[in-house]
Amino acid sequence: MSFGTYARKVRDRSLPYGLRVSALRSCVQLYRPIGFHATLAFLEEIAGPFQRDEAALLKALGAIEASRAQWHADMRDYAHRRRQAKRRGQRIPPAEDRNPNGFPPIWYGAARSAALSALRYWSRRRLPSLRVTADSVGNTLDVLVTATLSSGGDLTSEQRQLLALAVAELDGRMQPDLWADDPVAHRRARELLKVARLVETASDDGQPQASTVG
Structure with missing residues (x-):
């Protein structure tokens, strides 16, 4: 079903509440710039406990609809x-002309706050499983995530340089032939690149911030 169909189910008070929450999760499946679980966590941050509160559920839906509409306008x-x-x-x-087609590159309307929220989620749930002592890039990102969260995205020039080097290294690891015999390592590199992109967004004042998501 389409995003609009799921959104209508969220608003339909004649449906059981659990089904409406499930419909919101389906909306997130179709629009999840910061990842599925991180998006759900961000919606709860900005809207409240939508799993059990009617007003929070509708606020969460409004937030994701507004962001998705800005993405479509950008396209x-x-x-x-x-x-x-x-x-x-x-x-x-x-090269500098960012193409918004395909998977949305940021959370439109609140790119920085959404990225910070996603980094908080990653720091709690995902980063520990990605840490490998021998991987200097992974260790660098670990340090940068901590710095980003503690400063609210205000990185020093040295930290920004480390981030640029980490992104370049991870971009280089995305060549499929490098990991033909090690899909686990390829998946780990891809996940680390996602984290690096979140740090970029969280530390970039120039991202689109046209409106709030509340």
């Missing part, structure tokens, strides 16, 4: 810019 704007650029003969988009 439309990007398509418009690309059409104009192609008419000028620019067939290949510039």
Whole structure:
């Protein structure tokens, strides 16, 4: 079913409450820029205990709908810019022109606070299982996540440089042929890259913050 169909189920008071909560989780399956479980945790942070509270459930739905609408608007704007650029003969988009298509790259409307929320989730639930003493990049990210959370995303220039190096290293590890015989290591590198991107977003004042999600 579509996002809109699930959203209507969330609002339908004639349905059992548990089914409405399940419908919200289905909405999250379809729009989860910071990951499924981290998105649920973020919605609870900003809306309240939606698993048992009607007002919180509707607030959580409104938050995810508003963010998703901004993502769709960004995709439309990007398509418009690309059409104009192609008419000028620019067939290949510039590297700095972020493409919002595919999986949404940020939580629209609250990119930084959502990234910080996701990092709190990762720090509690996922990062411990990704730590490998011999992996300097993993250890660096561990330090950077702690610094990001303690400062609210205000990293020093040295920390930002370490982050850029970590992202470059992990990007390099995404070559499929490097991990043909070790899918576990490839999955771990992919997960670490997700964490690194969250740190980037959490420490970047330039991310789109057009509106709140409350």
